[in-house]
Amino acid sequence: MQRIGVFVCWCGSNIAGTVDVQAVAEALKTEPGVVFSTNYQYMCSQAGQDIMKQAIKEHNLTGVVVCSCSPRMHETTFRKTAAAAGLNPYMVEIANIREQCSWVHKDMPTGTEKAIILGKAAIAKVNLNTPLTPGESPVTKRALVIGGGIAGIQTALDIADAGFEVDIVEKKPTIGGKMAQIDKTFPTLDCAACILTPKMVDVAQNEKIRIFSYAEVTDVKGFVGNFTATIKKKARYVKEDVCTGCGICTEKCPQKKVPNEFNLGMDNRRAVYIPFAQAVPKVATIDPDHCTMLKTGKCGVCAKVCTAGAIDYTQKDEFIEENYGAIVVATGYNPISMDKFDEFAYNQSKDVITSLEYERLMNAAGPTAGKLLRPSDGKHPHTIVFVQCVGSRCSACDEKGKEYCSKICCMYTAKHAMLTRDKYPDTDVYVFYIDVRTPGKSFDEFYRRAVEDYGVHYIKGMVGKVMPEGDQLKVRASDLLANKQINIDADLVVLAAAIEPDKSARPLATMLTASMDTNDFFTEAHPKLRPVESPTAGVFLSGACQGPRDIPETVAQAGAAASKVIGLLAKDKLTCNPCVASSNEIMCNGCSSCANVCPYGAITYVEKEFRQPDRTTLVRRVASVNEAVCQGCGCCTVVCPSGAMDLKGFANNQIMSEVDAICK
């Protein structure tokens, strides 16, 4: 028989506000096995822990039930406390009477009743608990970074700097991401390429870093410290190790009419291309959708002009498997499609563009070589209207836009407006906004400068409609401060489109069993205290895949994610969860059902000798669980037809006793 102590926590008024903690402690006193029951204001405090330690010693407790917050919060705390008092930490059970009880109930009687039931269930379980000892598993000292934008680049550099190997997998032909497309960065206005490309070169030159460009992660198996990823290297029809990046093929290719995605389709590239001058790796890629040779077998110009002999039309997609100890997700963001925002006439006029397109128009390497010219007729625009929050903070238009604030638009619009006025003082620049949000270092000063020093017309109100008429755009908007409707004849309209996670994020989250929010941003393990870790052990988050953020924040988070990875890879062994499967060999019939469903490959079969009652020996095939590999998911316990498989710490009889206690 166990000797169980029950500790009911008030959590200040978090629990005590809707649960009568005194009554809960009283009611649980008479449960089977309970020899001590008390309540305290903050069980997690030093004083609370001391009460537990003292009780364990004084009453010779063999099990502990803490009625408190979710085990995610303090299970570890109380296990350590119990261990310090000489109790096996796995003899501690948490009854979650906060998140699953006091916070969701409003009145005291219901809350109290439920808390008592949850306490009884936990007591019933502890009565069947057995002491468990955790094992250890090795750590593969290499990290995988998925996404080669500024987030992935910084994370990889920081991990490599600590001496660990890192692989970057980037789906595009080059690393660099969105930052490579940006012209200037706020609020300092330094050129994005000038600060990004040195980092890209660092990545290329770092011996610890491998770049898999034009590649995707197609499968991930394993668990923290021991992941196995399958990487698909898409056929680029160019031998990466032979191509010198001279670019002759990209000049001679006769297929000239392929929309250039790097310039967002505002100009054309060839079917064989290098995305931009500072691309890393500087290797050509053939676009199979547009290459005449690959489509019809007639052309071969690039192979003829290539002096290095790097072109290979027979290349196939290649799959490689690699082991990693940690995975960092850095899949980034994209502006949303403007298709559902026809009121701004994006699809009706070439002169209605998105802010990212405006970046390319301003950039020296862009389609207009940095001259601000209208996409429709190449004329210089004199009146430019910027529209903020297109699809952001959009609760009224649910399926059209996003409910959240995209965060970066206020600042980049101020940057665009300021740079435009600086370079072209003859332009009239209007910015329509709902609110201007500039809470960052030197951010508000930057915005004030746009208004006060550069004479940008900031108008509080939204644009209702953009109507193309002749070669002009009629912009109708409301000025909320003057309380009137205004009409502007504009030459160019720039839409600050909301941003959303990259489309590759959701399938990746499924692969990694990492959780996402309703907007497909990755969720952190704890929004305040574990902001760069995903709830899945060994998976870390870097950059805008987790939520809208600007470059400084992304770099800071990338470094934080790297430091978490380094902390993990620095360990030689990881303590395993002892709540793993075990097979009762007497009951096992060797059917292989468990091995077939095990996602971790933790189950093997062994031939074992059994003594029969008649004193003969029988050799049988039975399941054997590798405890270092088992993650305790419990799949095997469900499929085992003979009931031989059970999960330590969550045994079938323990779960059933909890259910019985609840239903009693």
Added chain:
Amino acid sequence: MKVSYFPGCTLRTKAKQLDKYARRAAEALGVELEEIENWQCCGGAFTTSTDEIATKLSSVRALNEAKVKGQPLLSVCSACHNVLKQTNDAMKNNADFAFKANNYCEFEENYAGETEVIHYLELLRDKIGFDKVKEAVKNPLTGKKVAAYYGCLLLRPGKVLQMDDVENPTIMEDFIRALGADPVVYPYRNECCGGYVVMDDKESAKKKSSKVLESARLAGAEIVLTACPLCKYNLEKSGMDMPVVYLTELLAEALGVKED
């Protein structure tokens, strides 16, 4: 094909042509319009009232009659279509409204928005098909520059009306093309004509409707097409020199059934 037909009050008075040519063209296209018996005003004068069921009851009756006959309910006036479709949506999705209206009407079986409400343009596009309309055209309006004027009620609110994209619609332009004419796309084609404002502030309405017609003229239109009697009234009162006709009139002309 038989459909229930709800003409609406204005089609009996000011907008007789809209009704007359709708019937003739339908006949020419092989569609039989069965007029709803004892129909009353759709409630169009009260489009913005949401807390009063009384104004919508005649719509509910018309919708129920079409349901009993097992026919879609057709209308051609933008305002009638708008009210019928919104009322139908409320009967389907607003339990409180449906409960009150059903209690009042005491139909044999409660009405729950079963009727399909279609506008004349939808009849042409979805039931007959613009390709079939094109085949039936006897006098193609070749070379005629026609500007479609959508107004506000025909398409909005888009979620309920579900006829076309509210900001960049194409249904009337496709219709014009089916008649052999050239559609003129101009920025003000789905702006308000001034609507009921005309009753109390003629100048404001005039300003709105002249902008529409001016915009059509700049885009090269010879004629403006509408489905709404109030739009036609306002556009004509603007004093601009631009003919405004009902879409059914142009359809009848193209089908060769306009003249008596």
